[in-house]
Amino acid sequence: MPPAPRALLESLFLAAVAAADPETCLEGFIPEPPKGRLVVVGCGKGAAQLARAFERRWNGPLEGVVVTRYGYAAPCERIRVIEAGHPVPDEAGLSASEALFGAVSDLCEDDLVVALVSGGGSALLPAPPEGVTLEDEIALTKALLGSGAPISAMNTIRKHASRIKGGRLAAAAAPARVVSLIVSDIPGDVPAFVASGPTVPDAATRADALAAIDRYRIDVPPAIRRHIESPACEAPHPADPRFAGNTVRIVASAARSLEAAQAAAERMGVAAHILSDALEGEAREAAHLHAAIACEIASRERPFAKPCVLLSGGETTVTLSGTGKGGRNSEFALSLALDIAGFETIHALAADTDGIDGSEDNAGAFADGTSIARLRKAGCDAAALLVDNDAWSAFDAIGDLFAPGPTGTNVNDFRAILVE
Structure with a gap:
């Protein structure tokens, strides 16, 4: 009965939750050791658990940093775990974004970056571009959360108002190869939409972002609107040679x-x-x-x-x-x-x-x-x-x-x- x-x-x-447990879903997705350094970066509500599970399965040296929501940390031995604000970004998230950029700086083609990405990373990684403030990004986040817009539209806007989203973190890691292991919280499991794709670019343009802002009548801060209207905000295209050797894997999904x-x-x-x-x-x-x-x-x-x-x-x-x-x-x-x-x-x-x-x-x-x-x-x-x-x-x-x-x-x- x-x-x-x-x-x-x-x-x-x-x-359902057990099927997406990092302790089991990473099985079969651990990459081969690189000739050079192994650097782990990550973001999202499950980032710390993914980092801990990855550490347990990696026998060689590694280093890195991941960011998760306050209260969602898990103990890691070699990977630094930072907690930050969600669903509204904060100063801790701003520092976390810089820490991720620091982790992937000065890498060479023999190095490997493993990106552990799960939902929630969009808010956890504020990185306003020049002329935009953290307060602007906070205001944008609040406007998006109350807009009723689908996640695809929200993340198209977010990636065009950021220095780290839309594949920009992976671009910063070049010429190192990036392997993205993703727990998808996105309808349709589009990897570039999870956490607004810090290591996975997509083809959406600033014109698409502007169209979404207008369609869903989103009250965007003037500084962000000006930035998205500028050609300087265009996110890198998937065909960019900096992404040529990268791989993306969905390790868990709805x-x-x-x-x-x-x-x-x-x-x-x-x-x-x-x-x-x-x-x-x-x-x-x-x-x-x-x-x-x-x-x-x-x-x-x-x-x-x-x-x-x-x-x-x-x-x-x-x-x-x-x-x-x-x-x-x-x-x-x-x-x-x-x-x-x-x-x-x-x-x-x-x-x-x-x-x-x-x-x-x-x-x-x-x-x-x-x-x-x-x-x-x-x-x-x-x-x-x-x-x-x-x-x-x-x-x-x-x-x-x-x-x-x-x-x-x-x-x-x-x-x-x-x-x-």
Whole structure:
């Protein structure tokens, strides 16, 4: 017999996270030793765990530095770990960017750089170009986070307002070869979009960045707008000879994590169906689609027979209009709860695989067919809280926040909906 609904959903989350654990996902991706020096650089919410796992698998000499979010550090013996601000950049991140540049300076063609990159690196590595300040980059980050723009558009803008993103760190390492080992939190697993691609260039231009700013009506600081309008901001092209010998490998992704969760569900005797590993768009709108499918299964057993689990990943967004606390997964869960109210055989978990959803200490929240009735009993207006982007307060009021703590990895959103 399967475990209780919430225990089952949490076990699926843990299976998804385990599939992206640096201690296992680096297997088979460790490069051959170079003739010269081995330098490790890295950024992201899982960077310290990746660095520790890499150290354990590397027998020769190495040196390097990685940057991660405050509270996400892991002990390393030979690689320096720096903590910095996320989701809003800070002075520590500015220093970390300079430390990464220092680590790859004065290398030769016999040297090898291993870049350990995971989601979150965009905020952790502020490096404003000439004429732009850290305060400008902070303002840009805040504007992007509340814009509702997809991650591809956000990172196209970010890389054109930076000295380190868009392949520039790899360019600084030339003529050394760079091997990028990436834990992807990006829908579609485009390596150049993870952490805005410090070691992986892409072909997007400043014209694309300007178009994204205008399309999504992003309030960009004037200094950044001026910079992006200047030809000097153009990021290096993938065909640049400085990248010729470099390699890029995706070592973990949402797709692999969802497949692991699917296998875990089926071991417990529950059929599992992956809807998508690359879902984007407004969190509350994505919830409507998931709820419609779940309710159809509950009422008519189509398109799938029950019991079953619906799984999805990707990166939804929230266009901020209120002043509440929350995150995209909590907002998804609250919107879903409104749609499945009264369906007591539907249970859901929406959570960020890095362990943090938004600015609070929860990864997301549980929701079920009784959530709205329980909120009403607690004196809460679920619809009003959703309008105010205050999903955290809603689920806190009924004890349904999900807070596993930092996981050491990041393959973005995880959603599991059980229909009994």
